[in-house]
Amino acid sequence: MEKTAPHILVVGGIQGDEPGGFSAASLLATKYTVTKGTVTIVPNLNFLSIINRDRGIHGDMNRKFASLKKSDPQYDIVCRIQDMIISPEIDLILNLHDGSGYYNPKYISKLQNPNRWGNSVIIDQDTFDAPQFGDLGNIASFVTQNVNKSLMEKKHEFHVHNTRTGEGNKEMAKTLTWFALGKGKPAFGLEASKSLSVADRTYYHLSMLESFFDYAGIEYTRTFELNSPSIKTALSDNIYIGFVENRLVLPLNDVRSKQLGSIPLEKNDVACSVNSPILTAIPHNNYVQVHYGNNRLTTFKADWHEVDRSIDHMNVLVDGVEQRVRFGDIVFAEDSISVNSREGYRVNAIGAVVGNGLRVDESDVKIYRKDFQQRFSINNEASAYRVEIYREKKYVGTFIVKYQSMPEIKVASPLPVVKGKESDLGR
Ligand SMILES: [Zn+2]
Known part of the structure; x- marks a missing residue:
C-alpha cells in the first residue's frame, strides 16, 4: 500500500446499539481490499456494549473524549483510540453511528426534522485548518450528494448536519470528532437511520464510506454487490x-x-x-x-x-x-x-x-x-x-x-x- 493516497481511520461500534455502523465497519474489515491508500478500521470499539446490545454499559463512550477519570472502566479503550486519532499517519477520521429518524434542516414531520440524526453526515464546523480535508462542509456535501444518487427511497435523502460544536454545543464537545479536531485531525460523524433495517443502514454506511474513499483517492475492491440484499447475505453467510x-x-x-x-x-x-x-x-x-x-x-x-x-x-x-x-x-x-x-x-x-x-x-x-x-x-x-x-x-x-x-x-x-x-x- 503506497502512501501517496491518504490514511483513513474508520471507527465502528462506539455505541453498542448501533448495528448499522459496526456491521459496515465489519464488512469493510473482512470483505474489502484496499489497493491504494490505507484504511485502518476499528470495527468494534465498544465491544462489550455491542454484545449486550446497550448504548453503553458504562455510560455513553462518545461523551468521554473531553475528560475522563482514570477510574472509568473504559479509560484504557478511550486512551487507545485517542492515541490512534493523534497518530501522525492518520489523515482523516470517520466515526460511524446509527441515529434516530432522518435529519432534515427543516421540519418535515416527526421523523424528519432538525432534531433527528439519521441519514446525515455530521460536521462540527464548516471549515477547519488542516493540511488536507479541512473543507469539512464541502466534503460532507460531496458525500451526501453522492449517496443521494442511489437512495432506496426518496425519504432516505441525506443531509449535512453541522452541530456548530465550537459555538457552545456542550454535548458535542465531549465527542470523538471534536476531540479529533482539537488535535488537528479532520473528522466526520456518519449516521444511518435507526428507522431502517440493519442491512439498509449498512448499505448507507458503506455508500458514505465509499464516497469518502472516492473523494480521498482511496481505491478498493469488495467481494459483494453494493445493495441491501447482497449486504444481508454478506453479513450472514x-x-x-x-x-x-x-x-x-x-x-x-x-x-x-x-x-x-x-x-x-x-x-x-x-x-x-x-x-x-x-x-x-x-x-x-x-x-x-x-x-x-x-x-x-x-x-x-x-x-x-x-x-x-x-x-x-x-x-x-x-x-x-x-x-x-x-x-x-x-x-x-x-x-x-x-x-x-x-x-x-x-x-x-x-x-x-x-x-x-x-x-x-x-x-x-x-x-x-x-x-x-x-x-x-x-x-x-x-x-x-x-x-x-x-x-x-x-x-x-x-x-x-x-x-x-x-x-x-x-x-x-x-x-x-x-x-x-x-x-x-x-x-
Ligand atoms: Zn451513535
Whole structure:
C-alpha cells in the first residue's frame, strides 16, 4: 500500500446499539481490499456494549473524549483510540453511528426534522485548518450528494448536519470528532437511520464510506454487490467460530439458536478464532454463548476435556470417495460418509444411531442422514452434524458432515470439501 493516497481511520461500534455502523465497519474489515491508500478500521470499539446490545454499559463512550477519570472502566479503550486519532499517519477520521429518524434542516414531520440524526453526515464546523480535508462542509456535501444518487427511497435523502460544536454545543464537545479536531485531525460523524433495517443502514454506511474513499483517492475492491440484499447475505453467510485451535469450527449462518448440547472444549479454555471482528464466544458458568454483533447466535454446554493433538485429520469415504478431512472441515455428502478407522482413535457421530446403536466406535460404517436424530443437528435445516474423534478419554477433533442433495450444490466442478476456513480465521 503506497502512501501517496491518504490514511483513513474508520471507527465502528462506539455505541453498542448501533448495528448499522459496526456491521459496515465489519464488512469493510473482512470483505474489502484496499489497493491504494490505507484504511485502518476499528470495527468494534465498544465491544462489550455491542454484545449486550446497550448504548453503553458504562455510560455513553462518545461523551468521554473531553475528560475522563482514570477510574472509568473504559479509560484504557478511550486512551487507545485517542492515541490512534493523534497518530501522525492518520489523515482523516470517520466515526460511524446509527441515529434516530432522518435529519432534515427543516421540519418535515416527526421523523424528519432538525432534531433527528439519521441519514446525515455530521460536521462540527464548516471549515477547519488542516493540511488536507479541512473543507469539512464541502466534503460532507460531496458525500451526501453522492449517496443521494442511489437512495432506496426518496425519504432516505441525506443531509449535512453541522452541530456548530465550537459555538457552545456542550454535548458535542465531549465527542470523538471534536476531540479529533482539537488535535488537528479532520473528522466526520456518519449516521444511518435507526428507522431502517440493519442491512439498509449498512448499505448507507458503506455508500458514505465509499464516497469518502472516492473523494480521498482511496481505491478498493469488495467481494459483494453494493445493495441491501447482497449486504444481508454478506453479513450472514460464511461466518465461522473455531475452538481448540480450530479442531472444532462451527459454521454459524444457519446455526440452531437453541442450545447445541454439549461440545468438547479444552479445560477452561474458550479461546476462539473468528472470521468477523464482531463475533466472539463468552463463557457463562459451564456454558458458552456465541455472539455476533447485537445477536446471540447460539449457546452450548462446555464439555471440558484434555486434548490429544497427535493427529490433525481423518480419512473419510464421502459418498464412497476417500477424502482427507482435517479437523475443523465441513464435508458435504449427498448420501453417506464412512470414517476410516485409525488404531487407538474412536469416532463418535453425535446423535447418530448406527447399526444396532450399541457401537462405541462408529468408524468403518456408513452413516446416512437418516441415522441422525434431528435434535442433534447444528443447523436449523437439520442437515449438519458433528463427528468427533477421541483417543481414550481425550478429545482429538471434530469435523462437520453436511448432507445435501446434488442440485443444491449448484456447481459442476467437484466441491465436496471446504477446507476448514482457517485462512479466514484468526485475523
Ligand atoms: Zn451513535
